[in-house]
Amino acid sequence: MPLETVSVIGGGAWGTALAQAAAMAGRSVTLVVRNSDHSAAINQSHVNAAALPGQVLLSQVVASAEFTGADIVVLAVPAQATRTLLASIDPALLAGRPVVLSAKGLEAGTLARQSEILADMAPHAIPYVLSGPSFAADVAAGRPTAITLAGDDADQTSALATALAGPSFRPYAADDRIGVEIAGALKNVYALACGAVEGAQLGASARAALIARGYAEMARMVTAMGGSAHTLTGLAGLGDLTLTCTSVQSRNYQFGMALGAGRAAAEILGSGAKLAEGVTTAPVAAALARSLHVDAPLIDAVDAVVAGTADIATIVAGLMSRPLKREH
Numbered sequence: 001m002p003l004e005t006v007s008v009i010g011g012g013a014w015g016t017a018l019a020q021a022a023a024m025a026g027r028s029v030t031l032v033v034r035n036s037d038h039s040a041a042i043n044q045s046h047v048n049a050a051a052l053p054g055q056v057l058l059s060q061v062v063a064s065a066e067f068t069g070a071d072i073v074v075l076a077v078p079a080q081a082t083r084t085l086l087a088s089i090d091p092a093l094l095a096g097r098p099v100v101l102s103a104k105g106l107e108a109g110t111l112a113r114q115s116e117i118l119a120d121m122a123p124h125a126i127p128y129v130l131s132g133p134s135f136a137a138d139v140a141a142g143r144p145t146a147i148t149l150a151g152d153d154a155d156q157t158s159a160l161a162t163a164l165a166g167p168s169f170r171p172y173a174a175d176d177r178i179g180v181e182i183a184g185a186l187k188n189v190y191a192l193a194c195g196a197v198e199g200a201q202l203g204a205s206a207r208a209a210l211i212a213r214g215y216a217e218m219a220r221m222v223t224a225m226g227g228s229a230h231t232l233t234g235l236a237g238l239g240d241l242t243l244t245c246t247s248v249q250s251r252n253y254q255f256g257m258a259l260g261a262g263r264a265a266a267e268i269l270g271s272g273a274k275l276a277e278g279v280t281t282a283p284v285a286a287a288l289a290r291s292l293h294v295d296a297p298l299i300d301a302v303d304a305v306v307a308g309t310a311d312i313a314t315i316v317a318g319l320m321s322r323p324l325k326r327e328h
């Protein structure tokens, strides 16, 4: 199967960065954006000013407002928009094609992973999940990045990883789509918590404890979903948890800092905050944990803070007074 042309659908920061990465890998790339004014502006300036200001795109990246098919399709819209986007695409254009899912989140209402949405909307597409520690600005600027690409067929996944790999972008092939998807979605929830720890000035020790207990909670969730806890030792688990839970560059971490400083989620959202997928994923993950009978006190805590049903001091007191237990 040819793997020469790439369409990246989603003209935000991540779609733009992935288009640039695919171009650096030698592919011929279409960046599909929502309207022709936007595509014309990108093609004229070779900059997607709304998404990654100042980043000049390679000439192999051509923007378009229309998706007409490609050897490789990458979806890079927010997790809650994936179903609507797929509803607007003829599934025949995706049948038998690798479709790379790059959003990190669980769908509100259905609790679905991104590849479950794809299976609903385009059942003959071949699903891949791309996730790992990778800020769009780093990837687009050609700073070294390593990431996990999970797919069902080992040889095809390796071929796809090779097609997308460039001098500064290194995908590692893997087979546990569930583990990679859950890790990508949940790390945003823990990043909110870690940002809140910083915003509330609870200290670096508390943040490290949160990362470690978050990792343990994530492992329980992945295992209950049918994925492998071993996946979490890799880039999509430990890698992305480390990046997002310790960096003020993360939008989820920034949102958490605002929560920790005492602002309400609704107010932060109302003041035009950047996309923070953990805000939508927290209640979905809490519902998923309940349905799987998984003990998930940290997800529940973030859910409560985001919903405004508990303040940070009450949450911390509650977590610290849980019955003592063995670590493993």
Ligand SMILES: NC(=O)C1=CN([C@@H]2O[C@H](COP(=O)(O)OP(=O)(O)OC[C@H]3O[C@@H](n4cnc5c(N)ncnc54)[C@H](O)[C@@H]3O)[C@@H](O)[C@H]2O)C=CC1
Pocket (backbone or CB within 6 Å): 009, 010, 011, 012, 013, 014, 015, 034, 051, 076, 077, 078, 079, 081, 082, 084, 085, 102, 103, 104, 105, 134, 135, 136, 137, 275, 277
């Ligand atoms: N920005 C980053 O560093 C990274 C982001 N991601 C993930 O990528 C996903 C997208 O994030 P960003 O691009 O950063 O967000 P963004 O807010 O920069 O851009 C989102 C884009 O999606 C478009 N969009 C929304 N609904 C749409 C629809 N129905 N049809 C077509 N386009 C639609 C918007 O117009 C916008 O251009 C998120 O799930 C995020 O977690 C993953 C890795 C890194």
Ligand SMILES: O=C(CO)COP(=O)(O)O
Pocket (backbone or CB within 6 Å): 104, 132, 133, 134, 135, 136, 188, 191, 240, 243, 244, 249, 250, 251, 252, 253, 275, 276, 277
């Ligand atoms: O997923 C990311 C890095 O791997 C980006 O994180 P934020 O969405 O929190 O900025």
